[in-house]
Amino acid sequence: xxxxxxxxxxxxxxxxxxxxxxxxxxxxxxxxxxxxxxxxxxxxxxxxxxxxxxxxxxxxxxxxxxxxxxxxxxxxxxxxxxxxxxxxxxxxxxxxxxxxxxxxxxxxxxxxxxxxxxxxxxxxxxxxxxxxxxxxxxxxxxxxxxxxxxxxxxxxxxxxxxxxxxxxxxxxxxxxxxxxxxxxxxxxxxxxxxxxxxxxxxxxxxxxxxxxxxxxxxxxxxxxxxxxxxxxxxxxxxxxxxxxxxxxxxxxxxxxxxxxxxxxxxxxxxxxxxxxxxxxxxxxxxxxxxxxxxxxxxxxxxxxxxxxxxxxxxxxxxxxxxxxxxxxxxxxxxxxxx
Numbered sequence: 032x033x034x035x036x037x038x039x040x041x042x043x044x045x046x047x048x049x050x051x052x053x054x055x056x057x058x059x060x061x062x063x064x065x066x067x068x069x070x071x072x073x074x075x076x077x078x079x080x081x082x083x084x085x086x087x088x089x090x091x092x093x094x095x096x097x098x099x100x101x102x103x104x105x106x107x108x109x110x111x112x113x114x115x116x117x118x119x120x121x122x123x124x125x126x127x128x129x130x131x132x133x134x135x136x137x138x139x140x141x142x143x144x145x146x147x148x149x150x151x152x153x154x155x156x157x158x159x160x161x162x163x164x165x166x167x168x169x170x171x172x173x174x175x176x177x178x179x180x181x182x183x184x185x186x187x188x189x190x191x192x193x194x195x196x197x198x199x200x201x202x203x204x205x206x207x208x209x210x211x212x213x214x215x216x217x218x219x220x221x222x223x224x225x226x227x228x229x230x231x232x233x234x235x236x237x238x239x240x241x242x243x244x245x246x247x248x249x250x251x252x253x254x255x256x257x258x259x260x261x262x263x264x265x266x267x268x269x270x271x272x273x274x275x276x277x278x279x280x281x282x283x284x285x286x287x288x289x290x291x292x293x294x295x296x297x298x299x300x301x302x303x304x305x306x307x308x309x310x311x312x313x314x315x316x317x318x319x320x321x322x323x324x325x326x327x328x329x330x331x332x333x334x335x336x337x338x339x340x341x342x343x344x345x346x347x348x349x350x351x352x353x354x355x356x357x358x359x360x361x362x363x364x365x366x367x368x369x
Contacts (some may be wrong), residue, residue: 053241054268066264078217082246092224100194105161138172174310231273
């Protein structure tokens with residue numbers, strides 16, 4: 032079965048399992064796990080920040096970061112299809128008392144002037160804008176990479192009391208695709224969440240990155256949310272192995288994604304030029320099949336894909352796929368789309 036539903040389906044590699052088995056551990060709630068501490072220090076250094084915090088999931092990391100920069104009753108601005116407002120079950124409001132207001136979905140194409148015009152300063156009776164969140168790469172934007180110039184424009188023009196948060200679940204892909212140093216991305220944002228369990232192939236884990244004071248506060252929020260872990264070094268070792276061995280190889284996933292796009296472009300469901308990283312969205316508005324029907328039919332032929340919306344399917348390349356898997360997927364989807 033060729034599984035292209037997500038890059039979260041990967042299994043730990045033999046080398047990663049060995050690193051996990053030999054990890055030195057301690058009690059992380061007490062700050063005593065040396066492998067966790069080393070991972071947090073390494074990731075903070077990569078992004079040029081003072082500290083980082085290891086969390087069980089990307090959703091938890093995002094929500095901790097948002098609570099760090101938006102007090103209860105404050106406002107977060109984000110895209111209408113941003114992960115923090117579409118796939119996190121309303122956690123910003125339910126857990127953080129955060130009000131959200133969204134701009135129309137542009138994917139990775141930010142209209143910075145329109146975003147900046149939305150900012151509301153403090154003053155009765157408005158809800159003050161406290162933070163802006165962007166997504167790099169953009170999930171529902173088909174893995175699109177937000178241009179560095181747009182991020183600089185947002186950083187330079189944003190008011191001093193409005194923080195910038197990056198949902199960097201796949202920021203590693205943007206780094207590889209455009210060659211932008213992780214440090215450069217880090218300096219643009221007050222907080223970031225970065226994921227180890229998607230393209231990098233670790234079994235679990237994300238980190239919140241920020242200032243030393245913010246990360247100290249983040250530890251309290253993590254504990255409050257039930258995210259305090261004990262001998263978590265076993266998991267942190269997998270994340271460190273992924274960072275050391277699986278970042279550069281992401282270019283292979285990008286190449287395979289383009290192969291898929293090139294093979295399926297003649298069917299009018301994808302534009303090759305829009306596929307920058309490892310996500311291949313299929314627009315089925317002109318197809319005889321909707322997304323659930325295509326996914327069900329593909330499964331019968333040994334290919335798993337995601338039905339994201341009624342007329343939008345998604346293919347995701349990752350380290351557990353081979354060239355033969357890609358060839359088989361192309362053969363199956365061509366036959367179904369004909």
